[in-house]
Amino acid sequence: MKIIAVIENSITIGGGFNQALNSIIQMQRICEGKFEFEVFTADADNEGYLNYLNISSVSFTFSWVDKALAKLSINPWWQSLQNRIKIVGAFEKKLLSHNCDLVYFVTPSGYSASLQRLNFIATVWDTCHRDMPEFPEVRDFNQFFLRDRSNQNYLSPAVIVLVDSASSADSISFRYGVDRARLLPMPFSFSPFLDLELSKSKDEVLAKHNLCEGYLFYPAQFWAHKNHIRILEAILLLNKGGMQHQHTVVFSGGDKGNKEYIENFVEQNNIGNQVRFLGFVPEDEIRGLYEGCQAVIMPTYFGPTNVPPFEAWILGKPLIYSMQFSGQVKNSAVLVDPDDALQLSSAITNCMDEKFCEKLVKAGKLRLVELSDERKEAESELLSRLFKFEKRLRCWSQR
Numbered sequence: 141m142k143i144i145a146v147i148e149n150s151i152t153i154g155g156g157f158n159q160a161l162n163s164i165i166q167m168q169r170i171c172e173g174k175f176e177f178e179v180f181t182a183d184a185d186n187e188g189y190l191n192y193l194n195i196s197s198v199s200f201t202f203s204w205v206d207k208a209l210a211k212l213s214i215n216p217w218w219q220s221l222q223n224r225i226k227i228v229g230a231f232e233k234k235l236l237s238h239n240c241d242l243v244y245f246v247t248p249s250g251y252s253a254s255l256q257r258l259n260f261i262a263t264v265w266d267t268c269h270r271d272m273p274e275f276p277e278v279r280d281f282n283q284f285f286l287r288d289r290s291n292q293n294y295l296s297p298a299v300i301v302l303v304d305s306a307s308s309a310d311s312i313s314f315r316y317g318v319d320r321a322r323l324l325p326m327p328f329s330f331s332p333f334l335d336l337e338l339s340k341s342k343d344e345v346l347a348k349h350n351l352c353e354g355y356l357f358y359p360a361q362f363w364a365h366k367n368h369i370r371i372l373e374a375i376l377l378l379n380k381g382g383m384q385h386q387h388t389v390v391f392s393g394g395d396k397g398n399k400e401y402i403e404n405f406v407e408q409n410n411i412g413n414q415v416r417f418l419g420f421v422p423e424d425e426i427r428g429l430y431e432g433c434q435a436v437i438m439p440t441y442f443g444p445t446n447v448p449p450f451e452a453w454i455l456g457k458p459l460i461y462s463m464q465f466s467g468q469v470k471n472s473a474v475l476v477d478p479d480d481a482l483q484l485s486s487a488i489t490n491c492m493d494e495k496f497c498e499k500l501v502k503a504g505k506l507r508l509v510e511l512s513d514e515r516k517e518a519e520s521e522l523l524s525r526l527f528k529f530e531k532r533l534r535c536w537s538q539r
Contacts, residue, residue, distance in 0.1 A: 345428025
């Protein structure tokens, strides 16, 4: 059996790109000595990052037929017509020409609907448009309905649906009627680029960005749900409290439409000397930015799991995190209400205490071990399901 992993997005999507790379690395390891494995990328620039990780890949482009098939597939009239005319798009033809038996979409994708013959594994990172529908990135211009329709129509036919956690699996099964047995929780992991050999030194990174050690670090794209504003409100509260030490916060991440609003808030409140905007930083600088911080701060509204907690733990940094996602972190973070700037300011103060931080870091290391064990169990279950699919695959001709 041959599995082909498909990565559609570029590195600019941030943590999702790193998680996609982790999924490819994981599947490559699972398949070794058991199944054939190959990677397709819709962005030619990704080949460099994949090569960096010793993963070879094949570039492709979705044709207009592929795009049309993906869009039309949910319409009953087209389904009946397609059943008679049997159009296969260029994407699927290329997969078939590479002897593909199972397609693995390592990011959420609507292109699974363009497949007319090949089975697939789907990936869902969250259902936050249902949990927090008020945020513009999941509300404006029918984005809510596009996401919801995608989940309603593209998940049920999947051989396996990989999700981040058991709570996500339960949510998807309840909301979209996907058989719970088809859903497999697979814990996230930290960026592969945190590897010491792939990273610039801390001193080099801090010098480049003119930073001194001891700042608060938030690696996140500028979406509204990332809640940068609450951190700034907490900084203002600490300033009003007469703190002798003025805290510096470092934001790294690309603009997804909310950066100007955050920059204006900084300017209006005269805290520009305490806030640094680094933009989207190269992957080999992320480790150095983590190593130079006093604490990682993440008051996000979207979950239930996120990647930065893993990265904080692996590099021994205390974590401030949203309390509604306590299931991911257990006792390995200072949990705060993301609506409450006062709670956030208190958490920042606590993370200035060395003994307090030592306890958090120790708890983080233990949590990493627990999640690693969970991931191993999930990988074993994934392999079992792949073997089962391989047996069923023998029941019909593939070509």
